[in-house]
Amino acid sequence: MIVVMKSGAQPSAIQEVSDRLLELGYQVNPIFGVEKTIIGAVGGSEHGKVDFIDQLRSYADVEDVILITKPYKFVAIESRPNRTVIDLGNGVHIGGNDVVTMAGPCTVESEEQLMETAEAVAKAGATILRGGAYKPSTSPYSYQGMGVPGLELLKDAGNRFGLKVITEVMDLRKVELVAQYADILQIGTRNMQNYDLLKEVGQSKIPVMLKRGMTAKIEEWLLAAEYIAAGGNDQIMLCERGVRTFETATRNTLDLSAIPLLKTLTHLPIIVDPSQGTGRRDLVGPMSKAAVACGADGLIIEVHPHPDHAIKDGAQSMTIPAFQQLMPELSQISVAVGRSMATLRELTVT
């Protein structure tokens, strides 16, 4: 790190900071300028010293402390240059050459609705079924989800149509329960900084998809992922789902620039949610294509047999025919960028 002293800092103040740095195991190299002195501190690790760095900033004669290393470690690209590939079994990998598609309804509503959707998305090439059994809602009077019966339906549909299952867990007391039914635990936007929940899924051994908080900066998002990794679970994927901006014509502003940027910062796979990212089903196809083109490792798309009757998020849910039409187009884009995507699989229904 570099400690920038204020103009006119006295030698005694510079010495005081240098002594403190030495105490913490740094080698200290002050550079005395005409007006200002800066102190280069090398050798010590900055991890675990976040609070100390804040202390340093509060010294009366310290103007600023500039960190050279990133505040996250396990999720940083430097820690795993080969990139994380999450193996879900049955040939489904996230972060490898295949671009994966997670599809299904926003909310599990009934057996009929879920089975119809699961069969259709599986036939179109999706490998992972999405569906909410616990729904985070802005209003306490909105639908809250089916709970355990919804989880059971998801697992049944997954088994029946050869799909892996992703579903949201909102409550740290339910992590173990949801993990019995899901192949991937989803942490929603509102819980991105729910540190107790992050620690709990960090203890779990199953993959986690961490959605970006609606107002989260990239660094805050990576630090949230670091909580999970620091807990011992390294099977993490990030999900860009749009951020809140001044624009109200779309539900959120889908930040596609985050994808190539994240590829320079982290080895974790990146999923894009164009449904939540736009809030409009007519924009889901174009944004899915753009996401694949700029390096997304997967998509999570809301599909409903009758969006006009959906309990939640009908306006952003694709119809089954629209999804069936989109998948081969996405496959072509995947090939154009050196990736591949399964489409139109032959289903062996069990």
Ligand SMILES: [Mn+2]
């Ligand atoms: Mn939804």
